[in-house]
Amino acid sequence: MKTSHAQKNPAAAPSARVPMIRTVEQHILEQQRKFPHATGEFSWLLSGITLATKIIQAQVRRAGLLEVIGQTGEVNVQGEAVERLDEIANRTIRHCLAYRGNVGILVSEEDHEPHVIEEAESGRYIVLFDPLDGSSNINANVSIGTIFSILQRNPGLSRGEVMAQILQPGYQQVAAGYVVYGSSTVMAYTAGSGVHMFTLDPSIGAYVLAQENVQMPPSGRIYSTNEAYCQNFPEGIQRYLQWAKQQGDYTSRYIGSLVADFHRTLIRGGVFLYPGTKQAPQGKLRLLYEANPLAFVAEQAGGTATDGKERILDKQPKTMHQRTPLIIGSKEEVERVLSF
Numbered sequence: 472m473k474t475s476h477a478q479k480n481p482a483a484a485p486s487a488r489v490p491m492i493r494t495v496e497q498h499i500l501e502q503q504r505k506f507p508h509a510t511g512e513f514s515w516l517l518s519g520i521t522l523a524t525k526i527i528q529a530q531v532r533r534a535g536l537l538e539v540i541g542q543t544g545e546v547n548v549q550g551e552a553v554e555r556l557d558e559i560a561n562r563t564i565r566h567c568l569a570y571r572g573n574v575g576i577l578v579s580e581e582d583h584e585p586h587v588i589e590e591a592e593s594g595r596y597i598v599l600f601d602p603l604d605g606s607s608n609i610n611a612n613v614s615i616g617t618i619f620s621i622l623q624r625n626p627g628l629s630r631g632e633v634m635a636q637i638l639q640p641g642y643q644q645v646a647a648g649y650v651v652y653g654s655s656t657v658m659a660y661t662a663g664s665g666v667h668m669f670t671l672d673p674s675i676g677a678y679v680l681a682q683e684n685v686q687m688p689p690s691g692r693i694y695s696t697n698e699a700y701c702q703n704f705p706e707g708i709q710r711y712l713q714w715a716k717q718q719g720d721y722t723s724r725y726i727g728s729l730v731a732d733f734h735r736t737l738i739r740g741g742v743f744l745y746p747g748t749k750q751a752p753q754g755k756l757r758l759l760y761e762a763n764p765l766a767f768v769a770e771q772a773g774g775t776a777t778d779g780k781e782r783i784l785d786k787q788p789k790t791m792h793q794r795t796p797l798i799i800g801s802k803e804e805v806e807r808v809l810s811f
């Protein structure tokens with residue numbers, strides 16, 4: 472009886488073959504190899520973010536079982552009640568990045584002031600983050616997420632000029648991304664050469680490559696906005712929404728977690744709108760922690776992001792917690808919104 476290859480070499484047996492997965496850390500190293508001067512510092516930094524989001528997702532997944540649902544009784548710099556998970560996520564990211572050595576400044580949407588890491592060796596990078604976006608949805612078990620933006624320290628500025636270092640326009644970002652804690656935990660990031668998506672495989676605790684060079688559909692008949700505020704939206708936006716409803720083939724989707732609404736828009740196309748209103752002309756969303764990182768991802772995936780007048784990435788930030796109107800999504804759909 473002939474001995475089959477598999478019998479001769481059990482490892483070659485299909486069932487025995489180890490799936491050749493690519494983790495996010497591996498992918499970043501591969502990406503870095505494209506840059507001759509890459510030092511590995513960047514991948515070391517990003518592995519701090521992947522570690523932190525793995526810890527956060529473990530808390531989120533067991534939120535109902537752990538004493539983490541509910542508010543701390545504090546109010547954050549945004550004037551919002553602080554959710555316990557907000558605080559846990561904020562502390563976790565600060566902890567996982569503070570000892571990286573190459574992070575000089577940490578800027579959180581939750582904190583009044585930036586954290587300057589004096590002991591950081593190079594302190595070359597500035598990380599701005601929304602530790603838990605959509606946190607008002609936590610106790611309703613709706614998808615929430617973490618959003619991050621990475622800048623390099625401007626060598627032309629002294630270490631003491633912390634605010635000037637932070638208030639760089641979005642096009643200066645060297646990387647940005649987000650993690651959605653939804654039906655699965657998905658991370659999407661860009662370092663300026665395309666958008667890449669990873670799914671956390673809980674069986675091995677690693678972010679595994681799901682899709683490289685993600686492209687946002689150029690058009691999509693989905694609009695996403697909180698229509699309860701519609702009467703106070705700019706007239707052009709009101710006309711666009713009216714027009715879309717008359718078409719008969721548009722649909723409306725609004726989760727109320729920016730990171731989840733953006734993730735759907737990245738994959739399915741359409742447009743997400745959080746415009747200014749008469750009461751809040753600058754809208755609600757934060758330029759540094761929400762609009763800039765998602766605008767970088769959107770543009771790298773072929774989409775567009777604007778405040779209705781200016782490209783988000785060209786906006787010169789004036790304050791750390793400044794808000795901005797945001798219209799983001801498929802190129803053709805954003806252009807359509809602006810045409811009204």
Ligand code: FBP
Pocket residue numbers: 551601603604605606607697727728729730755
């Ligand atoms: P934070 O949870 O990070 O404060 O984010 C704000 C946010 O929850 C976004 O995720 C979401 O798009 C928006 O507010 C929802 O606002 P509204 O309840 O006004 O529709």
